[in-house]
Amino acid sequence: MAQRPAEQVAFHRTELSIILSLYGRMVAAGEWRDYGISLLREVAVFSVFRRTAEMPLYRIEKRPKLRTKQGEYAVLGPNGQVLKRGHELKSVLRVLERKLIRVVE
Template sequence: MSYQSTGSFPTSSLPEQVAFHRRELSVILSLYGRMVAAGEWRDYGISTLRDLAVFSVFRRTAENPLYRIEKRPKLRNRQGQYAVVAMDGQILKRGNDLAVVLRVLERKLIRAVE
């Protein structure tokens, strides 16, 4: 039995929306919980878009996000698919290992606790 493309199926192997997988969310939510316990963060939001997924963290609900944790699979072979972006748009850390990228925010937790 052979398979032929009929044109009705997308030719791209990328999904229609980029999303965080369960393991990725576990790593992010672990950091989020520690930051909430330290009183640094109060709320979060998750956006799944065509080219990227974003986990935004807020100090207060009605503010702009303090940080955005972005996943861009198209950058996997370049700068890395994960990035931490500050409120002003500055990229604080980028790479392919989510736990390593999030360490830039864990340093802020260490300062908050001291």
């Protein structure tokens, strides 16, 4: 009997659109230069880099199992600290948008 492939968490097109919109603005501001996407069994991660060979500056995570608790979306800093967690992706990403406003000023 064939085994079913392990399911994985992924970002939906609308979620990716929101994330890539922010990513494009940060690239234009000269803050970010590269990204990577990891789709795992329990979490989908969008990692942002200043330089390709570095550790990620930020990680945007989607963990559906936390949907009913503190929220399925989170932004983590370079040392893994949770900067913001919540139920709506746009509100969670505001923590990074504030950094963009400071860069532009």
